[in-house]
Amino acid sequence: MEIKKFKVGNYHAEVTAILGDSGVKFEAKPAVVICPGGSYMYVSKREAEPIAYDFLAQGYQVFILRYSTIGTMIEQEGRTAERDEMYRIASMVEPDKILGSEFPNPLIELALTMAHIRENIHEYNVDSDRIGVIGFSAGGHLAASLGVHWNQNWLQELTGKESRWVRPNFQVLGYPILDYDLNRVIANERGVGDPKFMSMAGRMVFGAEITDDTLDLATIKNHVSDQTPPAFIWHTGEDKLVYVKNALDFADALERKGVPWELHTFHKGDHGLSTASKITGKVNPHVQKWVPLMFEWLDELQ
Template sequence: MEIKKFKVGNYHAEVTALLGDSGVKFEAKPAVVICPGGSYMYVSKREAEPIAYDFLAQGYQVFILRYSTIGSMIEAEGRTAERDEMYKIASMVEPDKVLGSEFPNPLIELALTLAHIRENIHEYNVDSDNIGVLGFSAGGHLAASLGVHWNQEWLGELTGKESRWYRPNFQVLGYPILDYDMNRIIAEERGIGDPQYMSMASRMVFGGTIEDDILDKATVKNYVSKNTPPTFLWHTGEDRLVFIKNSLDFADALEQHNVPWELHTFHKGDHGLSVATNITGKVNPHVQKWVPLMFEWLDEIT
């Protein structure tokens, strides 16, 4: 395996490429760009390499996007911070300070990542017609944002690229948050969730002031169309941070637009399971099945 890294965007995003065979003498491989979760506050480690190795084993070239967050900003300054300390730092951020995590900046970084891969397919030994995105939680929101907005003129203006360079051929979404306002309303109705955490997470995504236009564009189910790529979703019914209705509503929107989709729901299991094995520290043998189910689905649609 060969490891390469490159920067994207104007803040502190970095991509780690995990490559199997590469070079023009080898057959081009499918590729996936992984967007770990972390509330747009940090990038979760257990939602990065663990699933990356599964894709490598299946013959994919893998790219992990560590998009701009307050966590990557801290690291860029040469510091480290545990999650609890990061929450404390995030709670004290000035309303007008730009962190790089605000929508649509991570989306721009993801689009530029796919464009970079397609512009360098011979270096990475990638099939330009089989490049997808995968995301968990907030990373699922990021992946889905590209899936619904890739052909929008405004995104092309922000990236300076033609949309064909960053069109995803498929998307995989694990317990994704796809409607922030709806998720907040459900939490309030059920009397669960930490209001302070939810407010802080909102600040990471929307900045100090939530603009109606940005909230609308970030509500990705509103923009599902016939141009949305084939989608694989999975979620757990016991998730009390990102409610399963996020995935149910998105699947319904995909169905209405005749987009190929597959949704797997598991009753047991809390938020953030990733591959649900020992390597992640959250073991759930039943939920682990989403990984082989996903690869079976990918074999069918690609």
């Protein structure tokens, strides 16, 4: 196994490549870019390496994107911060300060990561037609954003890359937040929303002011087309942070455009389960089944 790192974008995003066999003498492998969650405030460790290990075991080359957040900024300054401290720091951010987590910057970083992999397929021993994305929670929003926007002229202009270089061949989304406004409305209707947290999370994603155009672009179901890559989606009904309707609406949008999709909803299980195995500290034997189901789907897809 070989580990390499490289920077992407203009802020503090870093990619960790975890490779099996590499070099031109080996058969090219499929690859996946992992986008962990963390409310665009930090990058969850539970949704990074534990996911990477499963893909490595199946013969994939793996790239973990630690996109720009307050958390990655703190780490690059040589400091560490627990989640509660990051919440405290986030609540004190000046309105005009640019964090790098604001949409569409993480999307630019993900697109540049995809382009870098395709531009260096021989170094990484990757099959350029079998590169996908997997994301969880906010990382699911990031992965799905590339899925619907990869062929847009505005993204090409922002990245300086032709669309064909950044297209994901598949997308895997775990408990993704795909419609921020919908999620807010549901939370308010059920009386479970934390206004302070929701305001702070919105600041991480949209900056101090949310414009209608940006909110529309960040609402994934609005931009599904017949060019959106096939999707594997899973969610839990008991998730009280990101509601399952995010996944249901997205599957419906994919169906209406004729895009292949597979959706698994598990009744029990809270938010942030990752692989739901011992390595994550959140064990749920039933939900664990999403992992082999996903690999079966990927085998049939490719």
